[in-house]
Amino acid sequence: MFSSKKHLIVVASMLMSGFVQATPLSDFNLILTGDYNYQGGEVEGRTLLGGNLNAAGHSPTFATRETTVPNKDTVTIVGDVNAGNINLNAGSLSYGGSYNLAWNVNLNGGGSSVQSVTAGNQVDMQAAFDDVETELRNDSAYFASLSSNAVLNGSQLLYSGADSVAVFDLDFSQVFAQNNSLSLDAGTAETVVINVSGSDVTVGGGVNLTNGFGLQAGGINIGAANILWNFYEADSIDFNNLATVGSVLALDADITGGAVFDGSVAAKSYTGAREFHSFGFDWTPPQVPAVVSEGSTTILFAFGLVFLALSRRKTRI
Numbered sequence: 001m002f003s004s005k006k007h008l009i010v011v012a013s014m015l016m017s018g019f020v021q022a023t024p025l026s027d028f029n030l031i032l033t034g035d036y037n038y039q040g041g042e043v044e045g046r047t048l049l050g051g052n053l054n055a056a057g058h059s060p061t062f063a064t065r066e067t068t069v070p071n072k073d074t075v076t077i078v079g080d081v082n083a084g085n086i087n088l089n090a091g092s093l094s095y096g097g098s099y100n101l102a103w104n105v106n107l108n109g110g111g112s113s114v115q116s117v118t119a120g121n122q123v124d125m126q127a128a129f130d131d132v133e134t135e136l137r138n139d140s141a142y143f144a145s146l147s148s149n150a151v152l153n154g155s156q157l158l159y160s161g162a163d164s165v166a167v168f169d170l171d172f173s174q175v176f177a178q179n180n181s182l183s184l185d186a187g188t189a190e191t192v193v194i195n196v197s198g199s200d201v202t203v204g205g206g207v208n209l210t211n212g213f214g215l216q217a218g219g220i221n222i223g224a225a226n227i228l229w230n231f232y233e234a235d236s237i238d239f240n241n242l243a244t245v246g247s248v249l250a251l252d253a254d255i256t257g258g259a260v261f262d263g264s265v266a267a268k269s270y271t272g273a274r275e276f277h278s279f280g281f282d283w284t285p286p287q288v289p290a291v292v293s294e295g296s297t298t299i300l301f302a303f304g305l306v307f308l309a310l311s312r313r314k315t316r317i
Contacts, residue, residue: 023139024048024132024266025228025247025281031266033133033251035079036060040273045074045280050129051269052079052097059085065278066090078125088115096122133251136266140249142285143193144232150192155180157194157212158187165191165283172198172231176242179206184213186222191283192246195230201237203257213245215262215279224262224279237267247281 024031029045036047038055044065053060060083063074067090074091080098086105092115093105099119107115148169150159155178159166166189175182175196186192217223227246231237234250239258247263248255255267263279 022284023281024136025139025249025264027280028266029264029278029280030270030276031132031136031264032269033267034254034269037269037271038083038273039271041275043276045264045276045278046091047075047077048129048132049077049079050126050133053077053081053083055083055086056100056102057084059083059087061087061089062093063088063090076125076129078122078129088117090115092116092118094118094120094125096120096125136249136251139285140230140232140251143228143230143249144195146193146195148195150189155182157182157184157192159185159189159192160187162188164189165193168192168194170194170196172196172201172234176201176203176207179204181206181208181210182213183211184209184222184227185220186212189222190226192222192227193230194228194246195232197233198231199233199235201231201234201253203238203240203242205240207240207242209243209245215245224277225282227263228281228283247279 027046028048030043031048032051034051036049036053038053038058038060040058042061042064045063046066047062066074072091073094075088075093077095079096080100081095082100084102086093086101087108088105089108091109105117109115146167148167149161149163150157150166150168152168152170152174157168166186184192212220212222214221215224217226224245229246229248231248231250231253234253237250237253237255239255241257241259243259244261244263248261248265248267250267253267254269255265256271258272258274260275260277262277264281265276
């Protein structure tokens, strides 16, 4: 049975026409429409926050595995920066709100890295962020509208078809509420989309992702970069002790817990002390957002324009 939200998602996806574009989940490691309530850990790739960085008394670490290119923000915070130290290993940081740092920003890139901390125009930054959020919402709608062609057989996610994309459509109680180890047999599929319904999601403490969920593609493993968990109804997700393999798309969810996230995460907020590893979702969905949006290339260009404008009045830390 489909919920009303599912119906709205399907209707939205019908408004999309066929076109190839990259998803922001391949560009950013962590995207939050709200706050990052940092209690520890690090983000290996790029970070984009629509809200605040709340890390008072802590020293958050960013871009530890990001390849730096000139004029590239690896951390963009539309709201306020609240922290002790910030460790930035590559690229630059821009922010739109207030800047409340107890100590320093450690720019650890070295070499030819172009690194700075820059105060930006919050209105412009918010507009650019809104484009990213719109694209992600339309991506989620597209993924949720895909017809299921794979099944959960006991504790195994199983696909035996000939399509390049394996699509699962599951309620969270089917896949997460049981304290079972989950395995994945993606067959010949190159991409796995796992649509998960349910508003308040709690992962059982004994859930583990095992065979078929290896981080790198090869053998029985499809690879973390080729797996997407689409929580299209979630308002909250407690990942408990789960080591998540694959990217997480849950724009309306406040997320807590998790042992580690091996993939990109896009959510409302995150509270916790975990690491986000840069296995960005590597599939290009063949669709265009129903709301006018120029796609990832234009979005990145917009952020680039903001960066160039800001660079004229840099505040070096």
